[in-house]
Amino acid sequence: MTIEPGEQPRRGRPVKLCHSHSFATSAHQDRIHRPTRKTAMAARSQNPPVTRRLGLRRLADATRLASRPVLREHGFALPAILTDWAAIVGAELASDCAPERLSRSGSLTIRVAGPCALELQHRTPEILERIAGYFGHRAVTRLRLVQGPLPKSTPLARAALPALSTADSAALQCATAVLAETPLRRAIERLGRAVLADDARRSRQRLEPRNGPSL
Numbered sequence: 001m002t003i004e005p006g007e008q009p010r011r012g013r014p015v016k017l018c019h020s021h022s023f024a025t026s027a028h029q030d031r032i033h034r035p036t037r038k039t040a041m042a043a044r045s046q047n048p049p050v051t052r053r054l055g056l057r058r059l060a061d062a063t064r065l066a067s068r069p070v071l072r073e074h075g076f077a078l079p080a081i082l083t084d085w086a087a088i089v090g091a092e093l094a095s096d097c098a099p100e101r102l103s104r105s106g107s108l109t110i111r112v113a114g115p116c117a118l119e120l121q122h123r124t125p126e127i128l129e130r131i132a133g134y135f136g137h138r139a140v141t142r143l144r145l146v147q148g149p150l151p152k153s154t155p156l157a158r159a160a161l162p163a164l165s166t167a168d169s170a171a172l173q174c175a176t177a178v179l180a181e182t183p184l185r186r187a188i189e190r191l192g193r194a195v196l197a198d199d200a201r202r203s204r205q206r207l208e209p210r211n212g213p214s215l
Contacts, residue, residue: 081108081131081140084186088134089127093120098150106141117147136182168196 081102086094096116100109108131112120120127124143131140164172172192179185 080135084134088130090130093123093127096120096150100146102140106139107144108140108142109144109146111148111150112145113150114147117145120145164193164196165200168200172196 081088081099085099089097097110097112097120100111102108110120120143127143128138128140132138172189175192176185176189179188
């Protein structure tokens, strides 16, 4: 049995693509695999971008950094001592002395008018007890008296509390009667008084007749 060789195809030269044709082919493949707008939106909905809440974090850091010098200079309890000094020591003593700064160790520096320095020195234990009773703990452990003229105005002095009606005042006292006599209760009373006074003012404005156009 003889095997006859078949016709073999002619082997020609390999076909070479020109540079422009290869570039067009790759560009066509890129267009095929390029995601459309619909596929991009679908992928974005499945994998939502992670948003970092850096605004609040930066604000908190900035507030903390800005408050450090104030806390170091005046102490944590000093704002309440400045604003409520007359309520703590009484109007008589408050007219002759003014608190200035509170150290971390609890030493309160008080500026005293010259003639009243000796009296205030004798009443130091009484003042310390009043401050402790006001805050509920020993926020101040000692007093440091400095003679000198008193400031003409206190920048942190509070405005006078608005007057309330008898019914509103009784309702506020009834609501805060369950709380102990602490700075928290006094703060709540001030807030409640301000809210009730604002509500009364708004009610009066609604009841007042509006002036029409003059003829």
